[in-house]
Amino acid sequence: MFWHYIDLSWRSFKRTPMVTVLMVLAIAAGIGITMTSLSVYHMMAMDPMPHKSSQLFHPQLNARDDGDDWWTEDNLPHQMTYKDAMNLYRADIPRLKAPSMRTGFSVNLNSPDVKPFIESVRMTSRSFFSMFEFSFIHGAPWSQGQEESAAMVTVISRSMSETLFGQSDSVGENVYFDDNVFQIVGVYEDFDYHVKFYDLTNGAFNRAENAMIPITLIPPLKAQTWGNTNGWKFEEINSYQDMLNSEQAWLQFWVQLDTTEEEKEYREFLTNYLIEQESLGRFEREEVHFALRNLTQWMTYNRVVTEDNRILVSASFMFLTVCLANILGLLLGKFLRRVPEVGVRRALGANKRQVFLQHLVEVGLLGFIGGIIGIGIAQLGLWGVRATYSYYSAIATMDISMLLAAPAIAIGACVIAGIYPAWLVCRTNPAICLKTQ
Amino acid sequence: MLSMKNISKVYQTEKVQTHALRDFTLEVSEGEFIAVTGPSGSGKTTFLNIAGMLESFTSGDFILDGVNVGQLNDNQRADLRNQKIGFIFQGFNLIPDLNLFENVEVPLRYRGIKSAERKRRIMECLEQVGLASRAKHLPQQLSGGQQQRVAIARALAGEPRFLLADEPTGNLDSLMARQVMELLEEINRNGSTIVMVTHDPELARRAPRNIQVVDGQIADFTLYQHGGASVPRKSNTVAAVNPMSVEV
Known part of the structure; x- marks a missing residue:
């Protein structure tokens, strides 16, 4: 059924192209900004030698x-x-x-x-x-x-x-x-x-x-x-x-x-x-009085990741939340317009879970597309950071884990935004749905 | 096969209690073709929705093919509906984005039938309603009569024990209505049990058994033989005309 749901989602996107574009742009903008700050944060905070960092120590003598x-x-x-x-x-x-x-x-x-x-x-x-x-x-x-x-x-x-x-x-x-x-x-x-x-x-x-x-x-x-x-x-x-x-x-x-x-x-x-x-x-x-810190402790002690970076990441996630709130509104409108069709599907044997999953797959696909475009926006943002602050040129980049995280975060965020609209649609009484036809 | 005993359906709002069905009792045997008639608001559609498990009932017993419907949860009712019941609606209710093949495929997908078997059944059903050659067309490319035939094919695809039709000819001109009715009669002759709600007395007379619903109760039922000649009409317990809504 998963691929069938993907097919239905794609048809749904084509049926309402403007709303789809708006939602994709909203999630792409949110993901782009979030991934820009998160990538910099990730590179700053990453253990540079995970296999050895616990063996390398920096003594400090008082x-x-x-x-x-x-x-x-x-x-x-x-x-x-x-x-x-x-x-x-x-x-x-x-x-x-x-x-x-x-x-x-x-x-x-x-x-x-x-x-x-x-x-x-x-x-x-x-x-x-x-x-x-x-x-x-x-x-x-x-x-x-x-x-x-x-x-x-x-x-x-x-x-x-x-x-x-x-x-x-x-x-x-x-x-x-x-x-x-x-x-x-x-x-x-x-x-x-x-x-x-x-x-x-x-x-x-x-x-x-x-x-x-x-x-x-x-x-x-x-x-x-x-x-x-x-x-x-x-x-x-x-x-x-x-x-x-x-x-x-x-x-x-x-x-x-x-x-x-x-x-x-x-x-x-x-x-x-x-x-x-x-x-x-x-x-x-x-x-x-002395201290013996290992590599990761030494990085924390030296505040390699500054408070400013943490605030920036928090702010970017807040921006993503605002984008999701907009998506939620658009999804509500889009899904509720589909209530009659849901009524037909329910009458033909779809249970609530299947209707719910169909809609979640749709928002997941929306998140995936938004996430991919978001990676492009994040690359643009990171290029801007590198061009503006050469000091950050080594860390203003996305590694493979961030490239994979971007669509995952986008899908997760969209699914969270889509849960309420999907739940609202699937719990509608099919008889009432059909009356609205 | 379908047994309803003393089924009641009450819609409750803050101020008004509406009795859509009261002590509704009906037995339907396998292979029957029943027409349900009655004035608007008499409870015909509510009966059909309850029979199709699209709506719950307030009290009474409802046994469908040996299963006590009152004891099923929503998902179990959906599964039973998918396996036993086919719906035909007045407004056809085809999904506009899907072509005819895909529309007929919908109930089969929810039943988890494999692709090859789905394809065989869909083409068989479209063949039966004479639209196999238009399988790739979208619903809006068809006339109303053709759309209703697709809806009938969709209802037949799952090989249901029951076909529930709610005003299947209501949106059609008389010629198309006759064609659809002939199709339903043929389906009935092939062994399917059909319960059809209609306003049209002429169409109702073509069904071997008629039920008249008034104020949420069965007021009369009539048996016809061979499409028109009535046998002695039996009077059922007809309640005095009761107001459907009472102040609470």
């Missing part, structure tokens, strides 16, 4: 005196001081850990063929690549030895390799970062995540860096952060070494903890580390 407040909700700094980051980096546990910092250089090949350009570069450890699953298409990350010896090596993205050398394989080539020559040891596939989750302090939706160099090059290069620096006390900083020794927080730090035992062990380690640092006179606290 290495400062009691009474001094950070601006965060739990009084913990988002970033780490250089000495804490390097101490944790050189610790025995865990196996995979990655201090990192965003810096930047003028990139050139010392050749007139390629115009120099400014590019942000991440300084990190080789563990970073396996922790965040960077995929190498040529070469590999630098070696442990190269990292320890602060070798002038780099890995770059495919797009940078193609920009510089016109091909993806540039392993063995040299590239200048400012005046320093770096040898390319690996080329990785462009970072394809919509959220730059490994460094939320520099804008969650900013473009990922196209080149990485060892973290151990910070002192020799006297690298400056291209991100935020936060401190909690007055310090005289007259040299780069003063900066490295200071209580200024400007590095991010990640660890991979595969089991709950590892997590527990690392929490104990951090407790002991802070007790030890306090004993060295860095700060005075009554209680040790």
Whole structure:
């Protein structure tokens, strides 16, 4: 009967084309607006590494005196001081850990063929690549030895390799970062995540860096952060070494903890580390204070999805509700005009359930068509977002789940709007329906 | 086959109670052709609607083909109606968007009959009413008489035990009315039981049994033999002319 109901629905649409067009446009507009905001929200809130996000942790250390407040909700700094980051980096546990910092250089090949350009570069450890699953298409990350010896090596993205050398394989080539020559040891596939989750302090939706160099090059290069620096006390900083020794927080730090035992062990380690640092006179606290959040907790803590986004999604659903109210009115009029035909069908043996289903299939089909057109409107809306705010270009898009959700939401919404009119029609006494013929 | 005992139907509004049928008692045997006559508002259509289970009744017993209709819920009544009863309406009531084939198909779809069997039955019925060649036409492309023949084909398609016809010739000219009546007589000769409501005394006389309904009750019934010659008329209990509506 389903396909028969579809056939009847199609005939019904053709019988009242203007009303049908109005209803389809109403649902398409509602779905278009809703899916635009919902898609952005979905991409923002989506777990970027669902298979691994519970194993990647971002420690936060409260290495400062009691009474001094950070601006965060739990009084913990988002970033780490250089000495804490390097101490944790050189610790025995865990196996995979990655201090990192965003810096930047003028990139050139010392050749007139390629115009120099400014590019942000991440300084990190080789563990970073396996922790965040960077995929190498040529070469590999630098070696442990190269990292320890602060070798002038780099890995770059495919797009940078193609920009510089016109091909993806540039392993063995040299590239200048400012005046320093770096040898390319690996080329990785462009970072394809919509959220730059490994460094939320520099804008969650900013473009990922196209080149990485060892973290151990910070002192020799006297690298400056291209991100935020936060401190909690007055310090005289007259040299780069003063900066490295200071209580200024400007590095991010990640660890991979595969089991709950590892997590527990690392929490104990951090407790002991802070007790030890306090004993060295860095700060005075009554209680040790730190946090160890996994990737999704870290995204929530950093409000990757802002309150504004939630309000926008709510408002768009309200708009959809208004569209549905209009559709409900149109459906009432359309279905009640059909009462005589329903009377005939009832007299010929249709029961209430069959009449009800026939009408629900009709509104479902209406929702499906509206949903498909709504996807087109949503694409237009997302294009508008991308064109207006380049910052959101990575997330103003519809993934497959949103493409499937659009018609599903449209059908569901139309069915909800159609329940009352369909119920009204199916409960009409067939004898009275026939009298109206 | 159809047995109504003391059926009453009361329409109740806030101020007025209207007795559409009162103590209506009727037995219909298999293969009968009964004409129901009576003045407007006498309760003929209410009787037909109750017989077709389109309306419920207030009190009494109604047995249709061994099934106690009073004990059925709405869905069960719809199923029984689909299986046992075919309707023919004064206004034809064909669905304008559907062609003749699809119109005749409607009751068969609700019965869940397979496509091939549906097609066989539809073409057979359209053949019977002489419209098989116009199966793809829409109702509005046909004359009134032809539309009524399609409605008869639709009523026959489900092979019902009963055909209930409400003024089947009411919207037709005399020639077409005669053709439709001949068709109904042929269907009756083939074994179908027909109950027909009509205003036309001439048409009513062609039915072997006539029932006259007055004020919601059977006032008279007459038996005819071979289309016109009446046998002694039996008087039923005729109530004094009662007002149909009483103040409550």
